Structures are given as structure tokens and as C-alpha cells.
Amino acid sequence: MTKKISVIHDEVKNIVLSLAAELKADHDIDNNQTCFDFPR
Amino acid sequence: MTTTKRALIFRDDYGDGYFKSITFDFGVGIIIADCLLKKDLCIEFTKEKINPLKLLFNLNAPITLLGSDIEHRLTRLESLMFSPATSESQTLKFTKDKPTTFLCIHINRKVFEEKLEQFIGDMSVDLETLFRDLNGINKFYYKSFYTLEISELIEEIKSCDLSDFMQSVFLEGKTYEILTLFLQQFTEKRNEPDDLKLLRKSTITKIEAAVDIIKKELDIRISVNALAKRVGLNRNTLQAGFKQLFSTSVNEYMRDHKIERAKVLLENSDLNITEITYKIGINSEAISQNYLKNATD
Numbered sequence: 371m372t373k374k375i376s377v378i379h380d381e382v383k384n385i386v387l388s389l390a391a392e393l394k395a396d397h398d399i400d401n402n403q404t405c406f407d408f409p410r
Numbered sequence: 411m412t413t414t415k416r417a418l419i420f421r422d423d424y425g426d427g428y429f430k431s432i433t434f435d436f437g438v439g440i441i442i443a444d445c446l447l448k449k450d451l452c453i454e455f456t457k458e459k460i461n462p463l464k465l466l467f468n469l470n471a472p473i474t475l476l477g478s479d480i481e482h483r484l485t486r487l488e489s490l491m492f493s494p495a496t497s498e499s500q501t502l503k504f505t506k507d508k509p510t511t512f513l514c515i516h517i518n519r520k521v522f523e524e525k526l527e528q529f530i531g532d533m534s535v536d537l538e539t540l541f542r543d544l545n546g547i548n549k550f551y552y553k554s555f556y557t558l559e560i561s562e563l564i565e566e567i568k569s570c571d572l573s574d575f576m577q578s579v580f581l582e583g584k585t586y587e588i589l590t591l592f593l594q595q596f597t598e599k600r601n602e603p604d605d606l607k608l609l610r611k612s613t614i615t616k617i618e619a620a621v622d623i624i625k626k627e628l629d630i631r632i633s634v635n636a637l638a639k640r641v642g643l644n645r646n647t648l649q650a651g652f653k654q655l656f657s658t659s660v661n662e663y664m665r666d667h668k669i670e671r672a673k674v675l676l677e678n679s680d681l682n683i684t685e686i687t688y689k690i691g692i693n694s695e696a697i698s699q700n701y702l703k704n705a706t707d
Contacts, residue, residue, distance in 0.1 A: 372450040373424070379455040379462065382431035382439035382516050386416040389429060389453070393418070 413578040420445050427510070434582045437462075437521025438589075441514045442567060451504040461546025463493045465515040465592060467556055467564060471508030476501045482553055487614055487655070489556040491596065495549040513564045515585060520544045534597050552596060555614075558621065558655045563588050595657065616641040617651040624664050628671050629691045634660045668692065 377388035418429045427445020466473070468484040475482045475490060477500050482490055494500045504510045519541055526533070526541055533541070540550065567584050570577060619641045623632070637660065638648040652660050668690040675686045 372452055374452045374454065376454045376456050379516075380460040381433060381518070382441050382514075383414050383416045383433055385441060385453075386418050386429055386431040390416075390418045393424060 413582070420447070424448055424451075425506075432578070432581055434578075434585065436525040437518030438582075438585065439516045440567075440581070440585050441516070442512075442564075444509075444511045444568065446509055447504055447506045450506045452501050453504075454499060454501045456499070460518055460520070461493055461495075462516040462518050463491065463540065463546065463550075464517075465589070466490045466492070467513045467560065467588075468511075469513070469561065469564060470511035471505055473510070473512060474503040476503065480551065482551065484553070487555050487558075487561065489554055489560075489592065491550070491552040491592070493543070493546045493548070493550045495547070498549065513567065513588070515589060519546065536597050537593060554595070554599060555654060556592060557595060557657055558618070559657070560588050560591050563591075598657075613643065613647060613651055614655070616643050617648065617655060620648060620652075620660070621663075624667055627691075628668055629689050631691045632664075 375389055375392040377392075378384045414431075414433045416431045420427050420429075425445055425447040427443070427447075429441060429443045429445070431439060431441045433439035466475070466484065467489045468486060470486055472486075473484045475484070475492065477494050478498050482492075484490055492500075522541065523544060530538060530542070543550075563584050567581055570580055570584075572580050620637050620643075623637060623640060634648065635645050638645045641648070643651070649660055652658060652663055656663055658666070671690050672686055675681055675689060679686075681689065
């Protein structure tokens with residue numbers, strides 16, 4: 371089954387935020403810190 | 411410098427991996443993704459007043475972009491620079507159980523204009539047309555293979571282990587480096603339409619094998635013919651592939667790597683000049699002096 375998500379694409383951060391909101395509990399969303407760890 | 415970072419980490423239900431974004435100044439931002447999804451995923455971009463210019467670089471399994479009257483399927487090492495008409499919806503399709511890896515650079519041209527303003531008079535017509543469309547009114551698609559040099563820069567972004575200020579500066583620098591290389595390629599190819607020859611996936615794999623040989627066997631002198639034979643390509647295909655993927659010839663690529671290696675050895679080892687020239691596969695004094703001159707310039 372395909373998961374379809376609509377996102378606002380004015381800024382890249384909003385794309386990731388929209389994706390995160392649509393996927394609800396199945397994600398971590400973080401600003402600037404722990405999740406943004408290059409390399410993974 | 412203002413940067414905002416966001417990360418979405420996929421967990422069990424949706425797969426494994428991440429989508430990460432970082433915004434820089436002047437309306438520029440990137441999304442970098444590396445994941446294995448358990449479900450097919452379609453991302454539809456809603457219609458907004460702002461219609462950013464996007465440069466999508468695919469590093470792995472095919473990604474499809476669907477518009478109202480277009481369909482672009484990007485395979486590995488293919489890129490798409492696009493900006494659909496403002497009234498047009500667009501959907502990116504990612505396939506489950508296949509590795510999804512891409513970099514997407516977004517440019518809000520209205521904000522980016524401030525950075526470009528002083529250069530407008532000197533820009534090529536192609537670039538000016540592209541960047542002066544501040545609201546993204548005109549539909550635009552440009553699909554091409556990107557160079558392995560860009561591929562290496564994307565890998566540097568993915569493997570960056572810096573943090574905070576240093577990370578932001580590094581990522582912004584690499585993003586602009588990729589943008590510059592890509593736009594150079596774009597303007598050159600626009601002027602040479604006959605050069606748009608597609609490379610087959612098997613050819614790309616063989617060219618990558620040739621690159622691997624060049625890097626691992628720098629101490630051995632190898633001719634273009636011998637290299638082509640080892641990877642199972644003819645000389646002309648190998649040369650054309652290097653031209654397309656690296657914007658350089660095989661010999662120039664070898665020379666550049668030998669110079670880079672010589673630089674590293676000069677700076678970081680106790681080897682003398684003769685030993686270094688052997689390490690980079692040069693045993694002619696005249697040639698080695700030329701290489702070392704380049705390495706120290």
C-alpha cells in the first residue's frame with residue numbers, strides 16, 4: 371500500500387515538518403540537536 | 411548566518427533511515443535522505459505562492475516525479491532541475507524495499523535575488539532566465555547525469571561529522587560547490603546539445619570500477635587502453651564517460667589524482683621526492699618535477 375502525503379514546499383524545513391506530522395508517531399522530529407547527527 | 415535543521419527518522423513501521431533538512435541564508439536549503447522504506451511513499455507538493463527551484467540528485471533506487479503532464483524517472487547518478495508552473499501539482503514517488511538516497515537543493519528565487527543582484531548583468535542568458543523568474547511562473551525541467559565530482563561532494567555532506575557552527579558552514583559550502591558545478595554543467599550542455607548522450611547503468615558501473623582502479627593503483631602507470639580493457643569498455647566509451655561524469659579526460663583525471671596524492675604525501679609523510687614520485691607511479695624525472703610543481707602550487 372502506498373503512503374500518500376501532501377506537504378507545503380515553500381521551505382525545506384516545512385517539507386520535513388509536514389512529513390513528520392503526517393507520519394505522526396512514527397518519527398522523531400528535532401530542531402538542531404540530537405536527530406541531526408551526521409553521520410547517522 | 412541563520413540555519414535551521416530538521417530531521418525525520420523513520421522507525422519500524424515505515425522503514426529505516428532519515429529525511430533531514432537544513433536551511434541556509436538567501437532562501438537556499440537542502441533535504442538529504444538516506445532510507446529503506448517499507449511502504450511506497452508519494453509526496454505531493456501542495457500549490458503555494460512560493461515555487462522554489464529544486465535540484466534533485468538521485469544516488470540510489472529510481473525516483474519518479476509526476477506532474478500534470480510530465481513523468482520523469484531518475485535513475486542513479488541522474489539529476490533533475492525543476493520548477494513546475496505554480497498552478498501545477500507535483501508528486502515524488504519513492505519505492506519500498508529499495509534504498510532511497512537523494513539530495514535536493516531548494517532555492518527560493520525571490521530571496522536568492524538579493525545574493526544575485528550584483529551579478530545579474532554578467533550572468534549567462536540561461537542562468538538569468540532561470541533565476542529571474544522570481545515567482546517560478548515558468549515551467550522548467552532539466553534532466554541530466556551529474557558528475558561523479560558532485561556525487562563525491564554529496565557523500566561528503568552525508569558523512570560530515572562536524573557539529574554546530576562548523577557543520578553549518580561546511581554544509582553550506584558544499585551545497586554551493588554542488589550548485590556551482592551543476593550550473594556550470596547546465597550552461598555548458600545548453601550550448602552543446604549534441605553532447606547529451608545517455609550513459610547506460612552498466613557503463614556507469616564500469617566507469618566507477620575504472621575510478622576505483624585509478625585511486626587504488628596510483629603507483630602503477632596504466633594506459634587508457636589498458637584501463638578500458640580491465641573494466642570491459644572500449645577506449646572511446648571510457649573517455650566519453652569520463653567527459654560526461656567528470657568533465658575531464660581519463661588522463662587528466664589520473665593526473666589530478668596523482669597531484670592530490672603527491673600533495674598529501676608531501677605534507678604528511680617523511681618520504682623524499684624520489685619516493686613520492688614512485689608512490690604516484692612517475693619514474694621520469696622531467697614528468698615528476700612537473701607533477702610536484704603542480705602539487706606545491
